[in-house]
Amino acid sequence: MAESKNNIITHGLSGKVGDIIVFSQRGSKTIVSKAPKERSGAPTEKQKQHIARFQEAIIYAKTAIKDAATKAMYEANADPQNNISAYNIAVADMLNAPKIEEINLSLYTGKKGDSIGIKVIDDFKVATVKVIIENADGTLVEEGNAKISTNGLDWIYTATTENTDLAGDKITIQATDIPDNLTEKEQLL
Structure with a gap:
C-alpha cells in the first residue's frame, strides 16, 4: 500500500483503476493499494463468525x-x-475484550476486610471488575465490584463477609469494558 502526499495528479482521487490499483481517501491522504481479488468459494464457518463479529462492531x-x-x-x-x-x-474497543492478567489471593484469608488484587487490561478502558466468591459446594459467600487502584491498572476487592472454610473455594472474576465485552476467569483456593 502506497501513500501519496501533496501530489496534484492523485489528490482527491478515489476508486478502482482497471483490475490493478485502488485509490482511497483517509483524512487528507490519498492511499494507493492493490485491487482486491474476488473471493473463490464460500466463506468458512470461522470467516462467517469473524464477519458477524465485525458487523456487530460497526453497529x-x-x-x-x-x-x-x-x-x-x-x-x-x-x-x-x-x-x-x-x-x-x-x-x-468492541472487537477487543478486557484481559484478566493476574488474580492475587495472597492477602485473602477469609476475613472481612481482606483484599483480592486483580490486574485487568483493555485496549481502551475497563468499565467494571466483579468478584464472586463461592464455597466448594457452590454456595455463594459474597459478590461485589472491585475498585480501581491509584495506578489505574490494578483493581482491589475488599471482602465484606467472613469465610471460615476456604478449602476448595472458587473465586470468579468478571471484567467488562465500555461496549460490555465480558471476560471471566476462575481461580480455586
Missing part, C-alpha cells in the same frame, strides 16, 4: 458516536494525524 461504533459523552470519550484517544478517528477507536 456498536455507529451507535456509540451518536451519544455525545461516549463520542467525546473515544475522541480523546483519536489520532487524526494517523487517520484514527473516534469511530475507529470504538470499533477496536
Whole structure:
C-alpha cells in the first residue's frame, strides 16, 4: 500500500483503476493499494463468525458516536494525524475484550476486610471488575465490584463477609469494558 502526499495528479482521487490499483481517501491522504481479488468459494464457518463479529462492531461504533459523552470519550484517544478517528477507536474497543492478567489471593484469608488484587487490561478502558466468591459446594459467600487502584491498572476487592472454610473455594472474576465485552476467569483456593 502506497501513500501519496501533496501530489496534484492523485489528490482527491478515489476508486478502482482497471483490475490493478485502488485509490482511497483517509483524512487528507490519498492511499494507493492493490485491487482486491474476488473471493473463490464460500466463506468458512470461522470467516462467517469473524464477519458477524465485525458487523456487530460497526453497529456498536455507529451507535456509540451518536451519544455525545461516549463520542467525546473515544475522541480523546483519536489520532487524526494517523487517520484514527473516534469511530475507529470504538470499533477496536468492541472487537477487543478486557484481559484478566493476574488474580492475587495472597492477602485473602477469609476475613472481612481482606483484599483480592486483580490486574485487568483493555485496549481502551475497563468499565467494571466483579468478584464472586463461592464455597466448594457452590454456595455463594459474597459478590461485589472491585475498585480501581491509584495506578489505574490494578483493581482491589475488599471482602465484606467472613469465610471460615476456604478449602476448595472458587473465586470468579468478571471484567467488562465500555461496549460490555465480558471476560471471566476462575481461580480455586
